[in-house]
Amino acid sequence: METIAGASIDALKLLISFDADLWQIIWVSYSVSMRAIFFAAPLAIVCAYLLAFQRFFLRQTIILLLETWLALPAVVVGLTLYIMLSRSGPLGDWGLLFTQKAMVIGQMILAFPIIAAMAFAVFKGCDERIRETTITLGIPQWKALLITVRELRFGILAAVVAGFGRIIAEVGCALMVGGNILNYTRNMTTAIALETSKGSFSGGIALGMVLLITALSLNYVVFKFGSDRNHLL
């Protein structure tokens, strides 16, 4: 108990003193995950929209695959990407293994199915008058997509936040394709695993606190956004 209390106090000191190594790790985490979300979210939302409102060949199969993809473990994505990007792999010439770009690609693959599946559910469950009004007013498909996303922004934001929540907290893929290199690819989760294995709990607890604060902040944003819309607060 004393160990936990002492480590927690040390963790707070590390955070408050703006320990350079610690904050570099936090920066890597946010930088990589934000880039992954930036690229994955628009693709996933467009994909969800098309699956929800268009009828095309293999649509049902794609929906089934998407839902299966949700259950894909991060380490399996990491392993597949490792094989693809390693020197002897088909994409080895790109020289991406153990770089932040590889981590971004891995996190995009992890975030995509969550955002797409949640956005799909939002689109499928929306008021059918939105869709019918955009059609009857002759609004072009791309503009109808933007209007629909705007109308359903609370649900879509929740999907994006859920995707971000998954990738900022994942460890398997980041460790395998990032390599946990200090000041380059070491992020919060890989650092926590490393610090724990060394028996140095304070750094791990500090990073754990940041992850918890991140989760709390994201949930607050979604809650506040939704509450403002529904005039609950």
Added chain:
Amino acid sequence: MKPAILKVSELSRSYNGHRVFNDFKFSLTEGDSILLQGENGSGKTTILKILSGLLEPSSGKFIIGNSRAAEYKSVRPALVEQSIYLHQQPFLFDTSVENNLLYAGKSNSALTQAAQAKLTRLFGIDDLLAKNAANLSIGQKQRVALTRSLIYNPRLLMLDEPFTAIDKESFVSSVKALQQYRDRGGTILLVSHQHDRSFELIDKCWCIHPRGVLFCVSAA
């Protein structure tokens, strides 16, 4: 004699094996103003949605203008292009009333700026233009949605209970605007349970019999 803009035959629609109507045949002529009557669940809204290109029928043959009879899938883009469907509870986008009026995919058939301004004045919504449409009352929403539909000036206007929340004064303006639209050659297909209020506007009445037969009576 005015030309038929749409002829429909063998029109049927079923939901989950339950037949709503079967083998309907009718035609719409330029300037028609038709009240569609029937019991709840008889398929009035379904007919409006099919003719607006929003709902696929189980079967049906369609002739638009002088073209050949065709299946629904091939005429659907033309149905969407020439008609506007107004919901019983109209949907306005979560933005200003002005922006709602400006969402204009069909802007090629839109009225002039002056005519649009005249319409907004006629419907009494010129002082609502800056307001968010989501915060309007149902009656105000119906007036805005009617204005939006008339601004796009479609050939066919499908109105599903458009006057339920509109006050008497606004109703008079609405009928006046719709009469002007009809006089310009526009065709109106109206579903309304407020028959006494709608008779000023219509010249034909179609009734859907509970056994699924569509027949026509003159409003005069």
